[in-house]
Amino acid sequence: PKKAIIIGAGIAGIATAIRLAVKGFEVEVFEANSCPGGKLSEIKQNGFRFDAGPSLFTMPQYVDELFALAGEKPNASFTYQKLSMVCRYFYPDGTKVDAFNETNAFAAEISKKTSDQPGAIKKYLENSKRIYQITNHVFLKKSLHRLSTYLSFKTLKSVLRLTQIDAFRSMHKANHAFFTDKKMVQYADRFATYNGSNPFKAPATLNVIPHLEQHFGAYFPDGGMYQITLSLVELAERLGVKFHYNSPIEKIVLEKNSVKGVKIVERGFVSADIVISNSDVYFTYKKLLSEYPKLLPKRILRQERSSSALIFYWGIKKQFRQLDLHNIFFSEDYQKEFEHIWQQKSISDDPTIYLNISSKYEKKDAPEGCENWFTMINVPSNQGQNWDKLIAEARKDIIQKLSKALGEDIGELIVCESILDPRSIESKTFSYQGSLYGTSSNSQFAAFLRHSNKSSKIKNLFFCGGSVHPGGGIPLALLSAKIVSDWIGK
Ligand code: FAD
Structure with a gap:
């Protein structure tokens, strides 16, 4: 083989x-x-377990598909449950909004808690569905770098419908048109952060994201997120x-200009017919192919x-009934927060806080009477900022904000702590500048500018993972794995 x-x-x-093993390849992963997983790994400390990244x-169907491909029953070794409540939103004025998965329940909650009518969220989600229907086949499931993609009728139809996918105004502008209440605009703008972008810049096409969460649903894997890695x-x-x-x-x-194999530290040369890099595309070129500067795709990098x-990652010696699995504590001024991240490359003193507590679903993740808090804020990518100072300030601001919202001194309840920041994300997962999602989607051309899943200059070199298409x-x-394996063929 x-x-x-x-x-x-x-x-x-x-x-x-x-996918390649199913096709009959002999496959080795270095x-x-x-341990496996990269960003999707775990941290254990003092009896607490935390999912480190996602x-x-x-879209659990993309995991199920892999078991099915291998001829196994999808629910035999990897199981998960659908969440009836996707996320709980806390606003600075004390309002709490529960995002129920069921649209009517969510719409009722919105009309009770905000000044927007139930029709607003329905219209917004219908728009999201329409964008998904136009874009998913082409932008997500196919290579944008293969002629055959453009020769298909479906693709041509999609590409010609750019106005319908709202590519020409910012997400924030579009969300202002859907909602009148500032709280709902903030809810909708936050979806830009799902791929590390800025809602005040990113095209409204990204309003496709809520469809994935509300229509296809949000899930919790039994045993926690790391089970996705381990079971696969x-x-x-x-x-x-x-x-x-x-x-x-x-x-x-x-x-x-044809791949012969790889050189492994302390092991030497190993030959291969094809090589697929799951490493960040930036480092693939800058480090692994540094001897070939002429092959560098400068514009993309x-x-x-x-x-x-x-x-x-905080071990907390208390349980909070008012918190759920996914919780968001919004900032007062979203625009200021994004200006800090994107223009000043810094952190605002009032960041939106995402608090994930997997022990709400997986009791084993925290000792009795305790909770495992994954407390995250969005920050700029690593460009040499004074992170120690920024982290110390952010820690203080986060504790103060959560303490106020929950009516309890959170600092007193922390029994253990680990920290992940852009520097350690970069060094632990080899992600250039510690970015979570490769390149940003702050321009309407971003989808076309991502690196292809196949090298156009080096024969038998392919790319998968979050830094390349899609x-x-x-x-x-x-999906990048699927595109690569379709491209490689039999
Ligand atoms: P990566 O996870 O980037 O792993 C690459 C692997 O390659 C690493 O293990 C690295 O060690 C290895 N490697 C690199 N170079 C070499 C080399 N030269 N030799 C050997 N090995 C090498 N996604 C979601 O869907 N939902 C979320 O809620 C979510 N939240 C996130 C929160 C955080 C904090 C982070 C960090 C990410 C989040 N993401 C989320 C994004 C998601 O984690 C990533 O998009 C996805 O896991 C990327 O997978 P990947 O295959 O690109 O590989």
Whole structure:
């Protein structure tokens, strides 16, 4: 059989390994870290377990599909439950809005808690559905870099309907047209952060995102998010894929612009017929292909990166009945917050806080009477800021804000703490500038400017993962694996 080497055991690398093993390839995955998952990994401390990165699970069908492809029953080794309440929103004036998955219940909640009518959210979600229907086939499931994509009738239809997908105004502007209440505009603007973008700049096409969450639903994997990684690694192993941990690849070896294999630290050369990089595309070129500067896609690598995150993983010695699995504590001034992130490359003193508590669903994740708090704010990507200072200030602001909202001194309740910031995201997962989702989607051309899943200059080199087409986030990273494997063929 032909041999495929995959650089990195991120979720897209694992999914690509499964797809190629099913096709009959001999597959080996080399991972720099001591465990699989990349951003989708876990942290354990003092009896608490935390999912390190992603916490919102959408489009589980793309995971199920991998089990089905391998001839296994999707619900045999990986299970999850659908959330009836997607997220609880806390506003600075004390209003609490529960985003129920069921549209009528959500609409009723909105008309009770805000000045918007139930019809507003329905119209907004219908618009989201329409954008999804026009874009999903082309922008998400196909390569935008293959002629065959453009030769299909469906694609041409999509590309010609750019006005209908709202590509020419900002998300914020569009949301102002859907809602009159500032609270609802803020709710809708937040979806830009799902791929690390700025709602005041990003095209309103990103209003496709709420459709994924409200229509297809939000889920919680039994055992926590890390089960997605673990169960897929086990599936890959059952298919014969070999995983090598603590095995950083230092070079992709070429001969006459064709891939010959890779060079692994302390191990040397390993040959391969094809190589798929799940490493950030920036570092793939800058480090693994540094001997070939002429092959560098300069324009693509110069693009603006998505935002990053600052996360405090707190063991909390108390349980809060007023909190749910996903909680958002909004800022007073959203525009100011994004100006801090995108113009000043800094952190506002009133950041919107995302608080995820997996122990609400998975009791084992925290000792009795306690909760595991994943407390995250959006921050700029790493450009050499004074992070120690910014983190100390943000920690103080976050504790103060949560203490006020919950009527309790949160600082007193923290029994253990770990921190992840743009620097450590960069060093632990090799993501350029610690960006969470590769390049940002702050321009309407972003979808076309992402790097292709196949190199146009190097034969038999492919790319998967959140830094290339179709984009960041678990569902899109999984789709990148599908595009790569379709491209590689039999
Ligand atoms: P990555 O996770 O980036 O992993 C790449 C892997 O390759 C790493 O393990 C790295 O060690 C390895 N590697 C790199 N270079 C080499 C080399 N030279 N040799 C060997 N190994 C190498 N997505 C969602 O869907 N929902 C969310 O709620 C969500 N929240 C997030 C919150 C945070 C804090 C973060 C960090 C991300 C979040 N995301 C979320 C985004 C999501 O985690 C990513 O888009 C997705 O996990 C990216 O997967 P990937 O396959 O691109 O690989």
